[in-house]
Amino acid sequence: MTRRPLTKPRKIAAQERSRATVDALVEATARILVEEGFDKTSTNRIAEVAGVSIGSLYQYFPGKEALVVAVADRHRQEIMQVIRGELEEVRAQPVKQAIRTLVATAVRAHRVDPRLHRVIAEQIPQVGELEDLEVFSRENYTLFRAYLESRRDELRVDDLELASFICVTSIEALTHNAVLHYPELFSDEAMEALIDEGACLVTGFLISR
Structure with a gap:
């Protein structure tokens, strides 16, 4: 039976010097x-690039899989920082503007280190603890569902739970697949077209008759 790799840190860095060591390892x-x-990522290579002894690495992480999970967690937090503030603005916006804000936010979030995003999404399914790199977490999905409820009179849809699922999944799939397979869409000019057309797609579903 194949043993599953350990993906949890051995311990959490508490002191400033320890945190600097962990940060260097994650960055490396x-x-x-x-x-x-x-496949070419190894603990020895990570320690070498980070300028840290292999013993120090194993003091905090049991293997490269745990470090990869730490990288993914950090990347996810960077994405969330992009979207938290902007999602609050959506509450007061009319539907067309709100949807464009959501699509634009998703696109900007996927522009956070897109090369790393692609690696995490495509190359490392063997790290079992990794979650999907979704921009719209369950918390944000709930906020969107509440927004639709507040605008119910403007919408053509009746089932807001289903509508929320369709909208959030469409925006996530559109932007996630763009960063994975069509990186050219993230140039400044192409990005505006992507936002405009994506917003039209979702808005048409919600309010067009």
Whole structure:
């Protein structure tokens, strides 16, 4: 029976010097993943790039899989920082403007280190603890569902739970697949077209008759 890799840190860095060591290890892991891929990422290589002894690495992480999970967690937090503030603005916006804001926010979130995003999404399914890199978490889905409820009179749809699922899934799939397979859409000019057309798609579903 194949043993599952350990994906939890051995301990949490509490002191400033320890946190700097962990940050260097996570940053080195991210760099190697992007430049060399998951298969060539090893604890020895990570320690070398980070300028940290292999003993110090194992003091905090049991193996490269735990470091990869730490990279994914950090990347997810960076994405969330992009969208938290902007989602609050949606509450007061009319439907067309709100949907465009949501699509634009998803696009900007996927522009956070897109090369790393692709590596995490495509190259490392063997790390079992990794969750999907979704921009719209359950919390944000709930906020969107509440927004639709507040605008119910403007919508053509009746089942807001289903409508929320369709809208959030469509926006997520559109932007996630763009960063994975069509990176050219993230140039400044193409990005505006992507936002406009994506917003038209979702808005048409919600309010067109």
